[in-house]
Amino acid sequence: MIQVQVCCGLNCASHGGQELLALLEECYPPASGVRIEPVTCLQCCEDGLQSPVIRIDGKTHRKVSAEALQETLEQLLME
Numbered sequence: 361m362i363q364v365q366v367c368c369g370l371n372c373a374s375h376g377g378q379e380l381l382a383l384l385e386e387c388y389p390p391a392s393g394v395r396i397e398p399v400t401c402l403q404c405c406e407d408g409l410q411s412p413v414i415r416i417d418g419k420t421h422r423k424v425s426a427e428a429l430q431e432t433l434e435q436l437l438m439e
Contacts, residue, residue, distance in 0.1 A: 377412035
């Protein structure tokens with residue numbers, strides 16, 4: 361099971377975090393092997409320029425695009 365935490369704090373939400381969360385929920389239902397967890401803050405965007413931030417299996421990813429997120433998850437699911 362892949363654990364994905366999506367920051368939905370104010371800064372990340374205003375820079376696409378909510379859209380990433382919606383995409384994940386649409387593309388990866390519970391039976392997909394991806395566990396999605398919205399979180400208030402991942403404490404990673406001190407300067408506000410690193411958002412949106414997600415954490416996949418404990419590894420933090422900054423300035424994440426929808427395309428990069430899907431590519432990363434698809435690679436992990438194939439392993």
